[in-house]
Amino acid sequence: MVTLEKIAHLASDCQFDSFGSVGPLDPGSNINLEKLSILGEGTRHDVCASTYSPRKSPLPGICHAFTQDGRCVSLFKTLYTNHCSHQCNYCINSTNCSHRVQTFSYTPDELARVTLSLYRSNYIEGLFLSSGAGRNGDLIMEKMLETLERLRRRYGFSGYIHLKILPGSSQAHIKEAMELADRVSINLEAASSSQLDEICATKSYENDILKRQRYIRDLRGEENLPAGQTTQLVVGAAGESDQDILDRILYEYREIGVKRAYYSAFSPQKGTAFESRKGQPLWREHRLYQMDWLIRVYHFPPGDIKWAFDEEGFLFNSDPKLAIARELLDSPLDPNEAPYRDLIRVPGIGPRSAMRIVALRKTRRIAANRELEALGVVIKRATPFLKINGWRDATLKMWSG
Known part of the structure; x- marks a missing residue:
């Protein structure tokens, strides 16, 4: 079983027959085990698959997800840094959270070595990299891209990489990310501009998110980004209905070319501005995935899926396809x-x-x-x-x- 001590040791001495030596870490540099834990745990609300293994991982950040064909894959999910200048009212890393954990950041080479060690030891098949915006989002994007560049071009890493693009990232940074990663994503977080304003006053829905999604759509070619772009929404944080969410996702699939959408039921966190708001049941998240499947795989038209909602635009806690069949x-x-x-x-x-x-x-x-x-x-x-x-x-x- 992998332990934090073992990961630290492997990261400090990356020597394996199949790849050769990549040399030791800088003199006096040690892997901080608390950093591994906090930055790995910091991605628990970032979703990389609609199904996952419930078993507890021995290392925070290693996620066991299932593909559509039933294959189990392991990814190293981590933040580059948990320091963030945004004021997301549901997030423990927000600047307005009164109960923040200690701030940590990797260096590009440190994170590249940890990832490579896990990969070469067959603990993971890829990297899922997200991050807070730090004091300067452009600088953090540069550091994440430097991490990917070291993995791919210096160390010959051939595993899967999913990179979360920071809101407001430049077109040049996005282009480089698409050359290095298999999949990129920008979190919508909310279904509309007004709902995002309620969740986070420091992000522009149109400029920081939708405009960047269009960059990805327009820059994607046959050679880059084989797994496409995805997005994620926080379900229920701004009081939006399920119909609001799925109307937005219909737009994302049709106009942006998003390959998958992921849903994360809102859960109030201690110290955040939304601490006192009611959490959303996991069944709501599950029903949204079922509806998403009807849209994306079954190609149900909007005129069909409308029958799954109640008068206020919410799904029932039952199979939406059954509700649609009863009506049609x-x-x-x-x-x-x-x-x-x-x-x-x-x-x-x-x-x-x-x-x-x-x-x-x-x-x-x-x-x-x-x-x-x-x-x-x-x-x-x-x-x-x-x-x-x-x-x-x-x-x-x-x-x-």
Whole structure:
């Protein structure tokens, strides 16, 4: 099991057969174990995957996330510095937080060596690097880019890198980040300019965030940034509705070309300006991910997804696809006749299984539920909405008031 002492030792003596020696740290320099802990723990609200392992990592900052294909990957998640000049009312690193922890910062070479040591020892597969803005955001961006440059070009690091771009970063810094990282992101934090003003008075929604996202969109080519750009929102900090959030995400996918959006339920932190505000339930975050999936993967149009919201624009704590199906499917569908756009609305039928149904019925009729199950349909969820040869196998109170 990896320990902080082991990481410190590895970072001080990076000598491995597969890469050769990169030499010792500067004379008299030691890895500060408290720094490793605080800067690693400082990324706990930065999301790199919609699913993660609940097991506790032996080192703060090592995150076990799951990809869409079910593979578990380990990333070293850390802040470059927890010093920040912004006044984000929900953040413990904000200048207006009365309960701030001790301030730490890495040097580019120090962070590069720690990352490389973890990578060469097979503890991680990549780096997720975020940061506070320090006293000067441009200077901190330069330091983070220097870290990535050392990893890639001096030490030959070939692992995955996700870099959080600081709000207001220059176009030149963003261009360099896109040449060094696999993925970059700028946190939206809120769904609108007015909501960001309530969360943080020191950031401009249009200039510091949206304009920088457009830089990434316009600079991206075929050779750089293979994993694209992402973004993240704090859910419920400014009283926004779920519909507000998803309207913004529709814009992000359509106009900005964001590959993924991540959601983090607001949790009040001691000493912050929002300490007394009500925290948001994790199920709200989960339902937003489900809706995001319907938008991004199932390609549900806005006219369909509107049925998942209540009158105030909030999601229920139930499967939103089920709520949509209850509104849009007037009667059970025959899988031998229903068009793809209707099949995809049925709970338990995804894009792949819908395409398989359409392909199979070109050669023969589907006669039983077991044939649908063989095509990947989740029968228990789907059969209340289906009929085969005029027969239904299940009932559901979905067309009654």
